[in-house]
Amino acid sequence: MVAAEFVVVANRLPVDRILTPDGEEIWRTSPGGLVAALEPMMRSVDGAWVGWAGQADLQIEPFEADGIRLLPVTLSEQEIQDYYEGFSNDTIWPLYHDVIAPPQYHREWWEAYVEVNRRFAEAAADAVAEGGTVWVHDYQLQLVPEMVRGLRPDVTIGYFHHIPFPSHGLYAQLPWRDQVLRGLLGADVIGFQRAQDAANFLAAAKRRLSHETKASSITLPDGRMPLVKAFPISIDTTPYRELAQRPDIRARALEIREGLGNPKHILLGVDRLDYTKGIRHRIKAYGELLDQGRISVEDVAFIQVASPSRERVDAYMHLRDEVELAIGRINGDHDTLGHTAIRYLHQGFPREEMVAMYLAADVMLVTALRDGMNLVAKEYVATRADNRGVLVLSEFTGAADELRQALRINPHDIEGVKDAIVGAIEMPRAEQSKRMRALRKRVLENDVDAWSQSFLRALEQAGRTRHRRHEG
Numbered sequence: 001m002v003a004a005e006f007v008v009v010a011n012r013l014p015v016d017r018i019l020t021p022d023g024e025e026i027w028r029t030s031p032g033g034l035v036a037a038l039e040p041m042m043r044s045v046d047g048a049w050v051g052w053a054g055q056a057d058l059q060i061e062p063f064e065a066d067g068i069r070l071l072p073v074t075l076s077e078q079e080i081q082d083y084y085e086g087f088s089n090d091t092i093w094p095l096y097h098d099v100i101a102p103p104q105y106h107r108e109w110w111e112a113y114v115e116v117n118r119r120f121a122e123a124a125a126d127a128v129a130e131g132g133t134v135w136v137h138d139y140q141l142q143l144v145p146e147m148v149r150g151l152r153p154d155v156t157i158g159y160f161h162h163i164p165f166p167s168h169g170l171y172a173q174l175p176w177r178d179q180v181l182r183g184l185l186g187a188d189v190i191g192f193q194r195a196q197d198a199a200n201f202l203a204a205a206k207r208r209l210s211h212e213t214k215a216s217s218i219t220l221p222d223g224r225m226p227l228v229k230a231f232p233i234s235i236d237t238t239p240y241r242e243l244a245q246r247p248d249i250r251a252r253a254l255e256i257r258e259g260l261g262n263p264k265h266i267l268l269g270v271d272r273l274d275y276t277k278g279i280r281h282r283i284k285a286y287g288e289l290l291d292q293g294r295i296s297v298e299d300v301a302f303i304q305v306a307s308p309s310r311e312r313v314d315a316y317m318h319l320r321d322e323v324e325l326a327i328g329r330i331n332g333d334h335d336t337l338g339h340t341a342i343r344y345l346h347q348g349f350p351r352e353e354m355v356a357m358y359l360a361a362d363v364m365l366v367t368a369l370r371d372g373m374n375l376v377a378k379e380y381v382a383t384r385a386d387n388r389g390v391l392v393l394s395e396f397t398g399a400a401d402e403l404r405q406a407l408r409i410n411p412h413d414i415e416g417v418k419d420a421i422v423g424a425i426e427m428p429r430a431e432q433s434k435r436m437r438a439l440r441k442r443v444l445e446n447d448v449d450a451w452s453q454s455f456l457r458a459l460e461q462a463g464r465t466r467h468r469r470h471e472g
């Protein structure tokens with residue numbers, strides 16, 4: 001196998017395996033922003049992508065899809081339970097989102113996490129060319145940077161963390177807190193979504209490992225100085241802008257409004273069904289507004305898309321029950337034969353339909369209790385070419401650091417959320433337009449391409465410094 005100059009390591013490969021009705025296997029590129037951001041670069045520099053194909057016990061040889069070399073990592077059913085659903089999604093995920101749900105600490109989950117991280121690291125170390133670059137993504141693979149460094153001291157290593165990094169007071173709960181810090185510190189550039197996440201990581205490294213830290217770097221005992229910095233991620237704005245102009249999709253947006261009985265205002269929520277997203281808080285606020293008669297179902301409809309997520313993890317099963325109970329009650333109390341209070345969709349939709357919903361929505365509700373960035377907020381903004389519409393945005397999202405002209409809310413403050421919803425509904429056109437114009441400028445200028453370019457520039461710089469040190 002030819003070695004690759006640039007290797008991306010992520011939990012998932014950027015493709016989904018599809019079996020056609022006649023039993024043929026095909027691979028479809030998943031529409032995620034990460035692939036879109038890295039695709040041009042991966043093609044130009046001879047890149048490879050290490051990841052899991054999304055199904056248990058799938059033994060597949062490396063293959064190529066859309067010009068990218070894919071190197072599949074196999075996970076057993078037990079490893080999916082322990083490494084992925086367990087340690088990644090039931091230990092790290094809740095801990096790093098400020099313990100909104102109680103993290104579960106199990107030694108066998110940790111052991112599987114170490115084992116699987118080693119498999120990813122070995123695959124990357126085997127694939128990368130002499131002096132090449134490895135870019136590791138996200139919380140499922142925090143040990144990979146140190147492991148790759150151990151196997152391949154010649155390569156430059158980047159790591160990007162897509163979710164929050166908690167304050168030390170919470171992080172300190174993790175029984176394997178020092179191992180995880182050392183894992184991440186194997187990278188030359190450690191990127192976070194917000195400046196606060198980078199600061200939390202630096203504080204943890206200083207407190208736990210007694211490393212010397214400066215504004216954005218750490219000095220390690222071996223003399224290496226990894227860069228620790230915020231690189232706020234964004235979206236590929238092009239498909240959103242283009243789809244938002246398409247006549248059939250604009251017609252579909254009108255049809256959606258009609259289907260809801262032509263309400264004056266449509267509120268929209270789009271989230272994976274996850275307890276970090278504040279879906280219950282949003283539903284409660286809307287329900288109370290109806291109870292109090294401040295709004296009516298004839299005037300204000302609420303569409304909530306809650307795409308199925310992590311359905312085998314207990315906390316997600318409970319959340320689904322709670323959300324569906326709350327919605328059932330509100331709809332039971334307030335629906336009429338012509339109007340539904342909350343149109344709840346526990347389904348995934350094609351991007352075209354998502355854009356039609358963004359176009360139909362007068363108010364976008366993003367009420368996350370904690371969120372690394374929140375791309376939905378940016379997608380909504382990207383589709384609003386007429387500068388109409390209001391974004392209600394939780395201050396606990398990474399996006400809130402950038403999208404200053406949104407209506408900011410604290411999702412825990414239900415009265416505040418209610419006032420923001422009413423404020424959004426009543427906002428004069430001129431103010432909507434002033435805010436949206438500024439939001440759009442921000443999102444269109446700082447797209448995913450700008451994000452990957454700035455991370456890669458930092459990585460290149462780190463690589464040059466390292467080579468100089470080696471030679472010197």
Ligand code: GDG
Pocket residue numbers: 162163233270271272305307347348349350351354371372373374375376377379
């Ligand atoms: C993690 C961090 C960070 C959702 N339902 C459907 C659908 N989606 C798309 C959205 C959006 C994406 O999924 C969700 O991205 P978010 O950023 O909102 O949230 P997470 O999934 O939690 O992502 C987050 C992100 O990583 C990137 O670093 O921003 O903070 O938690 O693009 O549109 N897309 C389609 N159908 C659906 O039903 N097509």
